[in-house]
Amino acid sequence: AMVVILVDRENDNIVLVEQFRVGAANSCLDDSPWLIECIAGMCDQGEYPADTCVREVLEETGMKLIEEPQLLFTYYTSPGGSNELIYLFVGYCDSTEATSFRGQPDEFEDLKVHVIPIDVAIRALHSGKVNNAATIIGLQWLEIQRQSAG
Secondary structure, eight states, rough: OOOEEEEEOOOOOOOEEEOOOOOHTTOOOOOOOOEEOOEEEOTTTTHHHHHHHHHHHHHHHHHHHHHOEEEEHHHHHHHOOOEEEEEEEEEEGGGGGGOOOEEOOGGTTTTTEEEEEEEHHHHHHTTTTTHHHHHHHHHHHHHHHHHHHH
């Protein structure tokens, strides 16, 4: 699987998507099943993760990356019970080109695209509003990058 932190450096925004997640709906927690997440997707047979990144950004946001995505980390989601690897990328975009609602009907996707100032997204991370691992890791990486540049 592939996840991308989609950043607009020019406008200091991050692009995230909101979608219904059945696992969250079946949780014993009182959280909303509508999760705010980084763009993500499964690699097709024989597809390189960087190519999946480019494809998923277009499918989920309507945008094209303005440069090649950069691989940040590869990690196991749950190595005690799964061999699934996540390829975590950073991709750069022009967030003014984002489409509000997206999704692939054949994949039963119904996505709302959010263009959010990076500082607001980082506050959402610290408040607990972001509650999925890939997005938490991505936002923490982005926060560290901003602190070291600042």
